[in-house]
Amino acid sequence: MNIIKLTAINKVYRTDEIETQALENVNLDVERGAFISIMGPSGCGKSTLLNIIGLLDAPTSGTVWLDGTDTSGMTDRQLASFRNLKLGFVFQSFHLINSLSVQDNVELPLLYRRGVSASQRRKLAQDVLARVGLTHRLRHMPSQLSGGQCQRVAIARAIVGNPEIILADEPTGNLDSRMGTEVMDILHKLNREDGRTIVMVTHNEDQARQTDRIVRFFDGRQVG
Numbered sequence: 001m002n003i004i005k006l007t008a009i010n011k012v013y014r015t016d017e018i019e020t021q022a023l024e025n026v027n028l029d030v031e032r033g034a035f036i037s038i039m040g041p042s043g044c045g046k047s048t049l050l051n052i053i054g055l056l057d058a059p060t061s062g063t064v065w066l067d068g069t070d071t072s073g074m075t076d077r078q079l080a081s082f083r084n085l086k087l088g089f090v091f092q093s094f095h096l097i098n099s100l101s102v103q104d105n106v107e108l109p110l111l112y113r114r115g116v117s118a119s120q121r122r123k124l125a126q127d128v129l130a131r132v133g134l135t136h137r138l139r140h141m142p143s144q145l146s147g148g149q150c151q152r153v154a155i156a157r158a159i160v161g162n163p164e165i166i167l168a169d170e171p172t173g174n175l176d177s178r179m180g181t182e183v184m185d186i187l188h189k190l191n192r193e194d195g196r197t198i199v200m201v202t203h204n205e206d207q208a209r210q211t212d213r214i215v216r217f218f219d220g221r222q223v224g
Ligand SMILES: Nc1ncnc2c1ncn2[C@@H]1O[C@H](COP(=O)(O)OP(=O)(O)OP(=O)(O)O)[C@@H](O)[C@H]1O
Pocket: 013, 014, 020, 021, 022, 040, 041, 042, 043, 044, 045, 046, 047, 048, 049
């Protein structure tokens, strides 16, 4: 069973004057444990696709299956819970909370989990921060970190709840090449060693070639 299955996904954004077909009849299967790249020009629907896979946005029509479950009939509460358990997100601009320390940012997803004590939260956050090489920065604030360090905190936050799927939208887009390589190394490790399924949007052909499969989009349609 594929961990991600999209069938006949359409997404239309409507405003008063314009209608944009951001995705048109997208069908996609991602095997458990795969690392795939999504590529295509600006505006072709990559972020829209990732947001739909990640249950952050609903398709206009079509079905998103995650881990064998049809998510289309879920209530907002069920979607939020499913997201919290199964999915970890990494964004180009990190999306850290500036008023919280590194440790507290990483603990955040666990606050929504029942039955995880404060000391367990601390321990789990410290474990994942060690994995991304930031044990020496637990009490720092995001403003005191480099971009690469911020993205490593964001990755720690994405994996602290042990999600099977990691969705990364241009995770190295704001980083120089050295920091970008560090982040890619971490993603590859999470894929190879932990078997996490990763879907990454990237504009970088070299990075994409290092993944199992490249899915290309143009104008909302899958072209390869
Ligand atoms: N909330 C929205 N309302 C209306 N149109 C939108 C909205 N979000 C995206 N779009 C439109 O949908 C299309 C796809 O946008 P999307 O953000 O998915 O592109 P992208 O491939 O991620 O581009 P980039 O590489 O620049 O990030 C674009 O034409 C965009 O203008």
